[in-house]
Amino acid sequence: MSQTPSRSWRAILSTATDKIEKPIELLIKACGLSSIVLVAAIFFFVFWYAAPLLPKIDWFGHDGFFTSTNWHAKEREGATYGVLAMIVGNFAVAAVAMIIAIPLGLAAAVYISEFAGPRAKEWFKVSIEILAAIPSIVWGFIAITMIGPLLIKYAGATMGANLLNGGIVLGLMSVPLIVSLAEDSLRAVPDSFREAAMALGANRWEIVYRVLFPAARSGLMAACMLGVGRAIGETMAVLLATGNKNQIPTSFTDPITTLTATIASEMGDAEAGSPHSQSLFTIGLLLLVITCAINLTANLFIRGNKRKSAA
Amino acid sequence: MPDSNPFSPSPYELNKESRATLAEWTTFSISVALLIPVALILTMIAIKAAPAISWPYLTGDVSRSGAAGGIWGPLMGTFYLTMLCLVIVAPIGVLAGIYINEYAPDNKFTRSIMVAVTSLAGVPSIVHALFGLGAFVATMGMPKGLLTAAMTLSVMTLPVIITSTREALSGVPKNFREACWNLGASRWQTIRTIVLPNSFGGILTGVILVIARAAGETAPIMFMGAVMWLRIAPSGPERLMPYGLNDEFMALSNHLNLISKDIPGMPEEMKFGSALVLLTLILFINGIASLVRLHLRRRKRW
Amino acid sequence: MSPDSSMQPTHLEFRDLSVWYGQSKALDEITFSVPRHSVIGIVGPANSGKSTLLKTINRTLEFIDIAKTGGDVLVDGQNVKSIRNVYSLRRRIGMVFPLPVGLPMSVYDNVAYAPRRMGIHDKAQLDELVENCLRDSVLWDEVKDRLDLLGTKLSGGQQQRLTLARALSLEPEILCLDEFSIAIDPVTTMKIEEVLMRLKERMTIVLVTNLTQQARRMADAVAFINASQLIEWGPTEQLFNNPGKELTGRYLNGEFG
Numbered sequence: 001m002s003q004t005p006s007r008s009w010r011a012i013l014s015t016a017t018d019k020i021e022k023p024i025e026l027l028i029k030a031c032g033l034s035s036i037v038l039v040a041a042i043f044f045f046v047f048w049y050a051a052p053l054l055p056k057i058d059w060f061g062h063d064g065f066f067t068s069t070n071w072h073a074k075e076r077e078g079a080t081y082g083v084l085a086m087i088v089g090n091f092a093v094a095a096v097a098m099i100i101a102i103p104l105g106l107a108a109a110v111y112i113s114e115f116a117g118p119r120a121k122e123w124f125k126v127s128i129e130i131l132a133a134i135p136s137i138v139w140g141f142i143a144i145t146m147i148g149p150l151l152i153k154y155a156g157a158t159m160g161a162n163l164l165n166g167g168i169v170l171g172l173m174s175v176p177l178i179v180s181l182a183e184d185s186l187r188a189v190p191d192s193f194r195e196a197a198m199a200l201g202a203n204r205w206e207i208v209y210r211v212l213f214p215a216a217r218s219g220l221m222a223a224c225m226l227g228v229g230r231a232i233g234e235t236m237a238v239l240l241a242t243g244n245k246n247q248i249p250t251s252f253t254d255p256i257t258t259l260t261a262t263i264a265s266e267m268g269d270a271e272a273g274s275p276h277s278q279s280l281f282t283i284g285l286l287l288l289v290i291t292c293a294i295n296l297t298a299n300l301f302i303r304g305n306k307r308k309s310a311a
Numbered sequence: 312m313p314d315s316n317p318f319s320p321s322p323y324e325l326n327k328e329s330r331a332t333l334a335e336w337t338t339f340s341i342s343v344a345l346l347i348p349v350a351l352i353l354t355m356i357a358i359k360a361a362p363a364i365s366w367p368y369l370t371g372d373v374s375r376s377g378a379a380g381g382i383w384g385p386l387m388g389t390f391y392l393t394m395l396c397l398v399i400v401a402p403i404g405v406l407a408g409i410y411i412n413e414y415a416p417d418n419k420f421t422r423s424i425m426v427a428v429t430s431l432a433g434v435p436s437i438v439h440a441l442f443g444l445g446a447f448v449a450t451m452g453m454p455k456g457l458l459t460a461a462m463t464l465s466v467m468t469l470p471v472i473i474t475s476t477r478e479a480l481s482g483v484p485k486n487f488r489e490a491c492w493n494l495g496a497s498r499w500q501t502i503r504t505i506v507l508p509n510s511f512g513g514i515l516t517g518v519i520l521v522i523a524r525a526a527g528e529t530a531p532i533m534f535m536g537a538v539m540w541l542r543i544a545p546s547g548p549e550r551l552m553p554y555g556l557n558d559e560f561m562a563l564s565n566h567l568n569l570i571s572k573d574i575p576g577m578p579e580e581m582k583f584g585s586a587l588v589l590l591t592l593i594l595f596i597n598g599i600a601s602l603v604r605l606h607l608r609r610r611k612r613w
Numbered sequence: 614m615s616p617d618s619s620m621q622p623t624h625l626e627f628r629d630l631s632v633w634y635g636q637s638k639a640l641d642e643i644t645f646s647v648p649r650h651s652v653i654g655i656v657g658p659a660n661s662g663k664s665t666l667l668k669t670i671n672r673t674l675e676f677i678d679i680a681k682t683g684g685d686v687l688v689d690g691q692n693v694k695s696i697r698n699v700y701s702l703r704r705r706i707g708m709v710f711p712l713p714v715g716l717p718m719s720v721y722d723n724v725a726y727a728p729r730r731m732g733i734h735d736k737a738q739l740d741e742l743v744e745n746c747l748r749d750s751v752l753w754d755e756v757k758d759r760l761d762l763l764g765t766k767l768s769g770g771q772q773q774r775l776t777l778a779r780a781l782s783l784e785p786e787i788l789c790l791d792e793f794s795i796a797i798d799p800v801t802t803m804k805i806e807e808v809l810m811r812l813k814e815r816m817t818i819v820l821v822t823n824l825t826q827q828a829r830r831m832a833d834a835v836a837f838i839n840a841s842q843l844i845e846w847g848p849t850e851q852l853f854n855n856p857g858k859e860l861t862g863r864y865l866n867g868e869f870g
Contacts, residue, residue: 027413031403035469036424039431042466045445046438090415104345108471116469126345126601133597134590135527136436138563141571142352145579175345205331220460226433233435235530237345240571255368260437260530267440272449284441295430303426417678459808488715492673492845494727494779504726509717613765 050281089256096167105178132176140240157253161243185219222301331441363584395461455536475517630683654832707780713772715764
């Protein structure tokens with residue numbers, strides 16, 4: 001069977017351009033797959049350099065990893081690896097941060113997404129972006145040079161670097177993340193929900209708390225969880241702001257330490273391959289597991305939310 | 312007494328209305344209250360840094376542990392670190408984003424990969440520092456220095472670039488792709504002619520923001536060869552390119568970290584000066600991203 | 614007049630074609646053939662599988678991950694499954710789907726898109742091609758002075774005709790039209806129908822339509838698909854005047870659908 005007579009160009013050019021794209025596609029695939037591998041490699045390497053110590057660690061005993069505050073990882077003889085104070089410190093400072101950041105962040109998100117006019121919205125968004133751009137070390141710097149002296153003066157703290165200071169700074173740092181994620185999930189609620197509620201006589205506030213909050217609940221929860229995740233993983237600001245003292249806090253003005261700050265302050269002195277270094281990798285592994293668990297849960301929440309609003 | 316106007320609000324409705332107004336004002340005040348301390352802090356930093364900021368400060372050598380002189384070395388270090396990171400992570404991250412959005416089959420496996428990638432964007436930067444030490448220095452035997460530090464930053468920012476690239480790509484409607492496929496365009500032709508031109512701005516914004524983040528990071532580089540002081544050639548091309556790929560280096564963020572601690576005789580304006588320079592640098596990069604986004608919104612094509 | 618279709622060799626053939634979307638069957642063992650230079654009308658109620666049928670011809674069904682096919686589609690006697698360069702297949706087949714899609718580029722670039730992908734960059738050649746395609750899709754007069762307008766900024770009906778123009782730019786041997794007139798006013802529709810009747814000399818046309826009268830006006834043969842199954846197919850007048858199945862007659866007379 002013969003082809004219909006066609007214009008000459010079609011006969012000549014069927015696959016001319018297809019030759020260049022093979023290498024490009026190969027490159028794209030290579031990058032895609034290798035970055036997935038790389039991402040998995042994080043777990044592997046952090047685990048690998050903690051591994052030699054893992055069987056030797058006493059996890060729940062008298063000087064246990066999870067049950068004691070005795071962190072003497074540098075000792076050559078009789079080293080103990082209790083990180084309880086760091087875990088408590090980490091969660092305490094994250095809790096203070098969330099007490100500040102969640103109400104403020106959600107309120108700002110509600111204002112920006114539901115009440116603000118277009119111009120105000122633009123202004124607030126830009127400001128929130130500036131807030132988000134300030135690097136961790138500058139926050140730490142702000143904590144010790146500005147917030148610390150205020151706490152000594154007005155909160156009766158003996159040292160500027162303490163739990164409260166860390167909480168305040170972390171709270172301010174987490175706000176932009178919470179605002180933008182919460183705003184996203186409020187915006188993801190279809191306008192038809194708002195219109196339906198309005199048609200039933202609901203005013204703007206009723207729409208927010210009767211319609212939007214329930215509809216965007218999982219997204220809002222994810223926003224808060226990611227805020228917590230960020231607060232727990234934060235390093236430099238916490239290192240400078242909390243005083244780096246290995247103790248369980250009894251008041252807001254006690255200096256504390258965290259898992260992250262311990263790694264940051266000790267890794268520089270730890271000899272490569274020594275039990276000390278391995279113990280810091282063990283802390284890293286713990287951090288990795290905690291933050292990944294939090295983020296994974298939050299991202300599953302967000303995905304669930306997206307699927308619901310898409311349906 | 313019955314109201315003559317059937318549309319006038321009942322007391323219940325009036326109460327409801329006042330609650331709505333209250334809510335609006337509360338959320339507004341909170342939003343403003345959030346920004347006031349930040350504005351104050353930024354202003355304070357600027358004021359306290361003012362005495363230090365000068366051309367000799369920006370271009371002078373660090374001396375007496377940062378208590379005197381300038382910040383030329385750290386500034387150059389941050390510049391090259393950021394550029395290296397950009398060169399490494401931008402192509403890989405963008406191509407990986409293209410792979411996940413355009414090539415990988417849309418199935419459970421791909422979606423779980425994506426959730427994993429997104430979750431890794433939240434891994435603490437200090438853990439990435441450990442990864443860099445373990446993978447690049449201990450396993451691959453590379454020296455601590457500019458390159459390994461940039462590689463560590465790249466691994467840290469990779470998930471972020473992948474996520475933002477993917478978001479930008481998925482903003483291009485599926486219809487456009489299908490129309491091209493129906494015209495006999497291959498996947499790559501479709502990507503090159505329709506998908507990329509219409510998502511380029513979004514991808515670029517993501518890359519710029521990540522670079523801003525990398526420029527401010529301290530934790531991943533502090534064990535990877537960032538040091539307090541290095542001798543820098545007083546003139547010549549080596550003044551502009553003070554560090555080799557495998558050399559130790561100074562960086563602004565690490566510099567600020569080191570001089571923030573109580574060092575006796577450290578003048579305040581030296582600390583605030585480097586904080587202000589770092590902050591300005593990062594806000595400047597962010598500003599570029601905002602401009603790109605603004606430009607994009609102006610010329611929306613569908 | 615067009616050549617007598619009964620004398621023409623088979624151009625497009627479906628053999629026991631079945632398609633599943635996951636568990637549900639979208640097409641059930643469809644078998645019929647289309648002679649060269651003819652217009653086949655495919656009619657049937659919504660969701661009966663007509664659009665799916667078109668997607669099997671240029672293998673764009675492969676982009677739907679859950680779709681599975683059985684049976685064969687033959688273009689010019691060649692099984693489309695066995696064509697290694699699927700893009701060359703797609704370039705031989707013009708597709709117009711009901712949803713109008715103007716690509717986010719100028720009207721000119723929209724029409725020149727496919728030729729350029731095939732390597733034509735000669736300005737004069739492209740100019741001529743673009744004009745011809747836009748004339749054939751009855752869009753030329755409306756856009757000739759603003760060819761640099763964004764395709765996405767045209768009205769729905771214009772975008773629909775732009776889609777048609779793009780499909781024609783391939784100079785396809787088979788042109789598949791799925792409800793092409795859905796967003797177009799009746800006068801323009803009639804004009805396009807006239808053009809299509811002329812184009813028949815150069816290509817085979819597969820016309821999926823809800824408008825039975827449109828099929829009657831244009832098609833040489835009609836296939837009636839209902840609930841995934843091919844109920845009946847045959848020459849147009851025979852099907853309309855003397856249907857073999859009662860269901861066919863009822864549908865073509867507008868009694869259900």
